[in-house]
Amino acid sequence: DSGVTQTPKHLITATGQRVTLRCSPRSGDLSVYWYQQSLDQGLQFLIQYYNGEERAKGNILERFSAQQFPDLHSELNLSSLELGDSALYFCASSVDPVGTIYFGEGSWLTVV
């Protein structure tokens, strides 16, 4: 158990819908990362937050957005969902932006 908690673990939704994935980082960690893992693209970095502020942006689509709240939990919002958005979405956390990254167990999203 990495200490990073993600909900929901599994989610099935229809194209065009919007979903929110939630992440609680390890106790004491200020930095949160979101990654997308799919068979064709591998593990792709989406976005990083540090202490509530966006710190780095990766291959995140404009239909996706994220935020980190004052209690340090984070949410990833995915809208206008397409079949190609079906993937495993990981949240990870670290104590600071250069610390060891610990991954949660992921949220399986299936878009039908």
Place this chain on the structure above:
Amino acid sequence: TQLLEQSPQFLSIQEGENLTVYCNSSSVFSSLQWYRQEPGEGPVLLVTVVTGGEVKKLKRLTFQFGDARKDSSLHITAAQPGDTGLYLCAGVKSGGSYIPTFGRGTSLIVHP
């Protein structure tokens, strides 16, 4: 185009065999990390190598960072079924945001 190329993509071996997986890039990294991901879980950091030519050992696993800091290898001696999983390498570039960029991984199955 993937920044980090891992080979082989798949490996199926018998218990007791030795194996080597490779991680190659045309880019120079300040450090390179190896993770193992088991089904239903997130990647877990195994080791970080930071110096060109560095060799690190973790029980039966030997990690090497290339002299030019562009490539790395992971050698497993006398593989066991518990070594089964997806092995991911991730590079961190100097002067950047310290976000690891992942290869697509090598999927290893060790048969008893």
